[in-house]
Amino acid sequence: MLIKFLGTGTSHGIPVVGCNCKTCTSNNPKNSRMRSSIFIEVNNTDILIDTSPEARLQMLANDITNIDLVLFTHAHADHIMGFDDIRVINWLTGESVPCYGNKETMDKIKNIFDYIFDPYQIGGGIPQVTLNPIKSKFEFNNISIIPLKVKHGELDVLGYKIKNMAYITDCSYIPDSTFKKLKNIDLLIIDALRLKEHPTHMNLEEAIEVVKKINPKKAYFTHISHEMEHEYTNKKLPVNLELAYDKLVVKLKEDEVIKY
Numbered sequence: 660m661l662i663k664f665l666g667t668g669t670s671h672g673i674p675v676v677g678c679n680c681k682t683c684t685s686n687n688p689k690n691s692r693m694r695s696s697i698f699i700e701v702n703n704t705d706i707l708i709d710t711s712p713e714a715r716l717q718m719l720a721n722d723i724t725n726i727d728l729v730l731f732t733h734a735h736a737d738h739i740m741g742f743d744d745i746r747v748i749n750w751l752t753g754e755s756v757p758c759y760g761n762k763e764t765m766d767k768i769k770n771i772f773d774y775i776f777d778p779y780q781i782g783g784g785i786p787q788v789t790l791n792p793i794k795s796k797f798e799f800n801n802i803s804i805i806p807l808k809v810k811h812g813e814l815d816v817l818g819y820k821i822k823n824m825a826y827i828t829d830c831s832y833i834p835d836s837t838f839k840k841l842k843n844i845d846l847l848i849i850d851a852l853r854l855k856e857h858p859t860h861m862n863l864e865e866a867i868e869v870v871k872k873i874n875p876k877k878a879y880f881t882h883i884s885h886e887m888e889h890e891y892t893n894k895k896l897p898v899n900l901e902l903a904y905d906k907l908v909v910k911l912k913e914d915e916v917i918k919y
Contacts, residue, residue: 660699660700660701660821660822660824660910660911661699661700661701661908661909661910661911662697662698662699662824662846662848662908662909662910662911663697663698663699663700663721663906663907663908664697664879664881664903664904664905664906664907664908664909665693665696665697665698665711665713665717665718665720665721665905666692666693666694666695666696666711666713666717666905667692667693667695667881667882667883667902667903667904667905667907668692668693668694668695668882668883668884668905669692669694669695669737669852669882669883669884670694670735670736670737671884671885672692672693672694672712672713673690673691673692673883673884673885674690674691674885675885678885680885680886681888682885682886682887682888682889683885685888685889687889687890688904688905688906689889689890689902689904689905690885690888690889691905692883692904692905693711693713693716693717693905694711694712694713694737694738695709695711695737695738695828695829695881695882696708696709696710696711696714696717696738697709697826697848697881698717698721698723699821699824701802701821701822702800702801702802703800704727704728704799704800704802705723705725705726705727706726706727706728706729706730706821707723707726707728707729707730708729708730708731708732708819708826709729709730709731709732709738709739709828710729710731710738710739710740710741710742710744710745711737711738711740711741712736712737712740712741713741714741714742714744714745715741715744715747717741718744718747720905720906721906724748724751724752725748725751725752726745726748726756727756727757727799727800728756728757728758728759728799729745729756729757729758729759729788730758730759730760730804730817730819731758731759731760731764731765731768731817732760732764732816732817732818732819732828732829733760733761733763733764733811733814733816733817733829734760734763734764734767734768734771735829738829739764739767739768739771742768742772742775742786743772743775743785743786744786745786745787745788746784746785746786746787749786749787750784754787755787755788755789756786756787756788756789757788757789757791757799758788758789758790758791759791759792759793759797759804760790760792760793760817761792761793761794761806761815761816761817762792762794763815764817765790765791765792768790769790775788793806794806802821802822803821803822804819804820804821805819805820805821805840806818806819807819807820807825807827807837807840807841808834808836808837809827809830809832809833809834809837810830810831810832810833810834811829811830811831811859811860812831812858812859814859816829816830818830818837820840820841820844822911823843823844823845823846823911823914824844824845824846824847824848824911825840825841825844825846825847825848825849825875826848826849827847827848827849827850828848828849828850828881828882829850829859829860829882830849830850830860830861831857831858831859831860831861833869838872838873841873841875842873844873844875845875845876845877845911845914845915845916846875846876846877846878846879846909846911846916847870847873847875847877847878847879848878848879848880848881848903849861849866849869849870849878849879849880849881850866850880850881850882851863851865851866851867851880851881851882851883851887851902852882852883852884853883853884853886853887854886854887855886860882863880863887863892866880867896867897867900870900876899876914876915876916877899877909877916878899878900878901879900879901879902879903879907879909880900880901880902880903881903883902883903887902889902889904907919
């Protein structure tokens with residue numbers, strides 16, 4: 660299984676407009692963060708998690724020309740506003756793209772992008788997609804996909820477990836029922852917004868405690884704000900914990916996590 664980090668930033672993106680902090684003015688490309696999204700290649704299947712506002716740029720930067728399915732965590736703007744860019748994939752493959760998420764997310768996408776589902780919409784090109792509400796584990800191309808229910812403040816959002824990898828972003832609380840599904844995973848990718856506490860996200864200290872509880876072989880933090888400069892923060896992290904960065908590629912082979 661191959662995981663490509665398309666974006667690792669918070670909702671503002673980095674650099675933040677009008678900000679002159681060390682992270683936003685850094686020359687280190689690892690401090691330049693598009694909105695959070697990952698791309699997974701597994702069992703000859705290409706999986707996109709979330710369609711960020713930079714979806715087109717992310718596909719170009721990572722040479723993505725096929726998407727077999729999209730998994731959505733929730734319907735906040737930084738996770739869905741690139742939805743229209745799926746139509747390019749339709750043109751390239753000639754196939755409709757199935758999309759999955761909880762019912763609330765599917766309903767909001769249908770409402771926000773109502774023109775896509777309007778039978779009288781003519782011209783301009785629209786994505787060819789199907790929306791599939793999910794509540795529990797499902798199979799796609801013989802791949803088991805397990806939704807992971809977590810809280811983003813008061814909002815119910817989903818992370819996903821695929822084989823021995825789990826992806827959880829925009830999270831402030833993980834219930835015990837979800838912790839049980841995370842036993843014995845090799846790779847955990849999880850929200851760590853900033854150093855200070857936040858009402859709807861885990862801060863770095865909270866995320867580190869979650870990683871210690873789950874005890875994966877390797878963990879990467881994502882959905883990172885400009886308050887955490889890449890190199891400075893990484894130097895202070897425990898062994899096997901790192902900040903992710905845009906265009907990072909990780910391969911899971913048997914029980915080994917390989918960074919490219």
